[in-house]
Amino acid sequence: QLDAEQRKREIWMRKKEKENYKKERERIRKELEKDKLERMANKGKLQSKLGVEGYHPDAIQYNMDVDAPSSAPKKSTPDKSTMKVEDCIKKVSAYRAGGDGEKCLKILLAYVKNVVENSDDKYRTINMDNKVFKTRVKPFIGAKQLLLAVGFLPDDGDKLVLTESADKMLLFQTKEQLENAIANY
Numbered sequence: 343q344l345d346a347e348q349r350k351r352e353i354w355m356r357k358k359e360k361e362n363y364k365k366e367r368e369r370i371r372k373e374l375e376k377d378k379l380e381r382m383a384n385k386g387k388l389q390s391k392l393g394v395e396g397y398h399p400d401a402i403q404y405n406m407d408v409d410a411p412s413s414a415p416k417k418s419t420p421d422k423s424t425m426k427v428e429d430c431i432k433k434v435s436a437y438r439a440g441g442d443g444e445k446c447l448k449i450l451l452a453y454v455k456n457v458v459e460n461s462d463d464k465y466r467t468i469n470m471d472n473k474v475f476k477t478r479v480k481p482f483i484g485a486k487q488l489l490l491a492v493g494f495l496p497d498d499g500d501k502l503v504l505t506e507s508a509d510k511m512l513l514f515q516t517k518e519q520l521e522n523a524i525a526n527y
Contacts, residue, residue, distance in 0.1 A: 366439055423509070426491045427516050431523050433484030444527045446482045449474060451520040454492065457504055458513050466504040468494065492516050 434450070437443030456465035468475065468489065479485045486502075493508025 362438070423491055423512050424515060427488055427512070427519060430484040430488035430491060431519055434482050434488070435523050435527060437482055441527075442478075443482070444524060445478050446485050447520055447524050447527065449478050450485060450488060451517065451524065453489065454513055454517045454520060457508075458510075458517050467497075468502040470500040470502060488516070 431447070434443050434446050437446065453465075453468060470476070470480070489502055492513055493505050494502040495505055497503045
């Protein structure tokens with residue numbers, strides 16, 4: 343009986359993998375069709391992806407500056423911050439191929455969880471030269487924006503530093519949202 347249940351589980355897992363594979367292929371086909379139509383409309387050129395510095399596909403950020411907060415303090419409502427965090431989580435969650443989005447969400451959760459649960463200053467700084475940050479956070483649209491939305495600001499060097507005025511409630515809510523996003527991934 344256990345073998346039969348295990349076989350059923352394996353069959354179900356294979357079906358799920360095939361469905362995910364089909365969905366991903368369909369998404370890629372749609373993206374290619376969209377690019378094809380854009381090329382036809384623009385005499386063979388993709389307007390938003392080719393630039394002076396080369397090819398910049400939608401999914402990879404390279405070294406482009408993200409809408410970093412200005413030095414003047416902004417008065418924003420918590421609802422806007424929460425909605426921005428939710429949007430960032432949705433963008434990162436959209437990366438399904440190879441589980442890359444989930445890996446990124448787990449790293450983001452680790453950053454936010456460390457700040458929420460520990461008062462130590464070492465958790466308030468993120469080194470952007472770190473290999474993990476470069477490979478699992480930086481390439482994904484929405485990941486760095488999430489960190490900026492919860493109160494991290496770029497330092498003079500290659501670091502993100504959490505400001506003293508960061509909203510603790512927003513950090514806690516972001517932690518919960520990231521945990522839910524990972525569970526639903």
